[in-house]
Amino acid sequence: MNPMSIRDAINNSPRESFSTTEPLSVVGVCLDEETWTVLKVFAESAPLIRLRSHISEYRTQETDSVPDWLGSPSPDICIVDFDRDRRKAAQASELIHGAAPDTALFAVSSESQPDLIIQAMRSGCSEYLLKPMGREQLLNAVARVGGRRRERLQPFKAQVLAFMGAKGGCGVTSLVTQLGALLANSFSKKTLIVDLHADFGDAALYLGLTKYRYHFFELVENTDRLDAELLQSFLARHSSGLELIPAPEGNDAQRRILPGAVAQTFDFLRMRYDYILVDMGPGLSDENLEMIRHCDQLQVVTVAEVSALRNVVRHFDYLTRKEIPRERFRVILNRHQKRSLISDSEIEKTLGQKIFWKVPNQYAHVVKAINGGDPIALLSSSEVTRNLRDLASTLGVKSGGEKKKESSGLFGLLGRQ
Ligand SMILES: Nc1ncnc2c1ncn2[C@@H]1O[C@H](COP(=O)(O)OP(=O)(O)OP(=O)(O)O)[C@@H](O)[C@H]1O
Numbered sequence: 220m221n222p223m224s225i226r227d228a229i230n231n232s233p234r235e236s237f238s239t240t241e242p243l244s245v246v247g248v249c250l251d252e253e254t255w256t257v258l259k260v261f262a263e264s265a266p267l268i269r270l271r272s273h274i275s276e277y278r279t280q281e282t283d284s285v286p287d288w289l290g291s292p293s294p295d296i297c298i299v300d301f302d303r304d305r306r307k308a309a310q311a312s313e314l315i316h317g318a319a320p321d322t323a324l325f326a327v328s329s330e331s332q333p334d335l336i337i338q339a340m341r342s343g344c345s346e347y348l349l350k351p352m353g354r355e356q357l358l359n360a361v362a363r364v365g366g367r368r369r370e371r372l373q374p375f376k377a378q379v380l381a382f383m384g385a386k387g388g389c390g391v392t393s394l395v396t397q398l399g400a401l402l403a404n405s406f407s408k409k410t411l412i413v414d415l416h417a418d419f420g421d422a423a424l425y426l427g428l429t430k431y432r433y434h435f436f437e438l439v440e441n442t443d444r445l446d447a448e449l450l451q452s453f454l455a456r457h458s459s460g461l462e463l464i465p466a467p468e469g470n471d472a473q474r475r476i477l478p479g480a481v482a483q484t485f486d487f488l489r490m491r492y493d494y495i496l497v498d499m500g501p502g503l504s505d506e507n508l509e510m511i512r513h514c515d516q517l518q519v520v521t522v523a524e525v526s527a528l529r530n531v532v533r534h535f536d537y538l539t540r541k542e543i544p545r546e547r548f549r550v551i552l553n554r555h556q557k558r559s560l561i562s563d564s565e566i567e568k569t570l571g572q573k574i575f576w577k578v579p580n581q582y583a584h585v586v587k588a589i590n591g592g593d594p595i596a597l598l599s600s601s602e603v604t605r606n607l608r609d610l611a612s613t614l615g616v617k618s619g620g621e622k623k624k625e626s627s628g629l630f631g632l633l634g635r636q
């Protein structure tokens with residue numbers, strides 16, 4: 220869809236405040252040329268930061284005015300180069316930290332000795348970035364500041380629960396649509412499902428929703444003009460009260476999603492719902508990874524099969540390497556049967572993590588729900604609905620952060636001895 224047609228459709232409505240999704244303002248202090256260039260490229264390619272100025276001197280006197288020096292209001296992030304003069308850099312950081320405590324301080328340096336890092340942290344820096352500054356390193360640091368700022372500013376904050384299959388067909392869309400309908404109907408929660416499939420998403424079909432015009436990626440492409448009225452034109456509504464932003468129906472034209480745009484869109488959505496359930500396709504595409512970084516919990520839906528379990532292990536390992544906290548991951552074992560070839564304890568040992576939830580295997584009921592497009596009516600007396608109602612009542616509770624355990628046995632199969 221042409222973005223112009225969306226803008227036309229909303230008839231130039233007044234824009235409401237979108238302050239929590241504005242890019243973070245950044246000031247650099249005494250950065251070398253290469254680091255400043257990296258920052259410029261990052262700012263141009265991702266709408267996460269906006270470079271405000273680059274200052275070529277350290278100010279260290281208590282009488283120096285920080286607002287005069289860094290500008291007013293104080294920037295969200297100040298990046299201080301520690302290589303030109305370590306002592307002055309530390310003093311300048313202390314001065315900024317004292318005068319502008321809401322400004323996040325990043326030290327940047329080519330030195331990685333622990334005592335130097337500790338010195339920078341003691342002077343108020345929350346991040347220590349090593350040169351040459353990598354995109355990933357910067358993205359993680361900026362995301363942490365964004366997360367903290369969101370927590371401060373957002374009074375109404377949806378739990379964003381992402382669901383991903385260990386492989387195709389594990390039951391993600393079935394679970395997400397039924398859970399969503401239950402949360403909206405039985406728990407009266409304002410609930411939204413976002414179908415994050417790049418193409419051929421099923422959530423609309425499973426809910427029997429055919430009347431919608433736009434899909435999620437068109438919303439993301441228009442995130443800079445997003446407001447309540449524009450959002451309305453993207454929502455499909457189910458009789459349970461559940462709302463859905465569907466995926467593209469077919470294989471849509473090539474689109475380019477800017478890094479940060481998915482997170483920015485969810486910042487806006489968070490303010491409007493109690494729960495947002497995200498139906499993600501399997502795999503670690505850029506959009507999925509950004510979603511996982513941004514969500515409150517990642518529910519990985521698996522079945523008791525070696526190939527699926529191997530994928531869960533690989534995903535967890537990969538995501539841990541990407542510095543995504545392990546406490547965020549939960550395992551849902553779908554199509555659970557008491558007499559499975561692979562026992563629950565073997566699965567837990569393999570994954571190094573407790574199974575958070577088990578959904579019983581009830582093929583006939585689930586297929587009926589899908590065909591009828593009405594998960595609650597058709598499943599009201601089934602074991603699956605009872606099970607998912609219990610799951611819905613526990614979803615908002617933060618996970619306890621099970622410890623990673625060593626694996627053995629069957630797990631040799633999965634390369635996790
Ligand atoms: N608890 C369950 N018991 C029995 N069958 C189930 C259960 N959950 C899902 N199924 C069945 O598994 C199949 C796949 O389900 P679904 O389409 O929800 O999976 P998915 O993970 O969304 O797949 P995809 O990767 O294609 O998006 C469906 O036929 C569905 O009926």
Ligand SMILES: [Mg+2]
Nearest residue numbers: 391392393421
């Ligand atoms: Mg699906």
